[in-house]
Amino acid sequence: MQMQKMSKINYWLLKSEPEVYSIDDLKKDKKACWEGVRNYQARNFIKSMKKGDLGFFYHSNANPSGIAGIIKICKEAYPDYFAFDKKSKYYDEKSSPDNPRWFMPDVCFVKKFKNIIPLNLLKEDKNLKGMELFKKGSRLSIQPVSEKHFKYICKHYAQTQF
DNA sequence: GCCAACGTTGGC
DNA sequence: GCCAACGTTGGC
DSSP, X not given: OOOOOOOOOOEEEXXXXXXXXXXXXXXXXXXXXXXXXXXXXXXXXXXXXXXXXXXXXXXXSSTTOEEEEEEEEEEEEEEOGGGGOTTSTTOXXXXXXXXXXXXXXXXXXXEEEEEEEEHHHHHHOGGGTTOGXXXXXXXXXXXXXXXXXXXXXXXXXXOOOO
């Protein structure tokens, strides 16, 4: 029997406006730091990400908005140094290298889905009831996804097995 | 572009 | 600690 080291991975959903940074950009870059999250709840999720965790790359404010592909966490949370840069739009005077307030992971490109899975389609799916993404007014740009939902979406909408 | 929902700020 | 004012997110 094969012994496999099973450290349980977590699943996430990361929003980005494709006009700012899209799945195609990540595909080209292969790897990117996920800077600019300035919300405490989202930051706390970032801090709990583990190397090897998987996530959906979600296009927000898009046509259509929806899940565009899959990423992997390839570096765990470290200080978001854009907050230290006065010229950055993510600058925050309350964050300093000594006492950083904001963190970011590095993410790696895993897969781009053939088609974006649009939000309205996901919303209609009874198997996905309760997803954070659907909560009214939910603006969390980083959110956890259950293993069940993650795998279901991969399999059912993207013919992808994880 | 509209606007509902939410988070943050700051006066008191 | 309350809450009004304001800014932002993000679907539509």
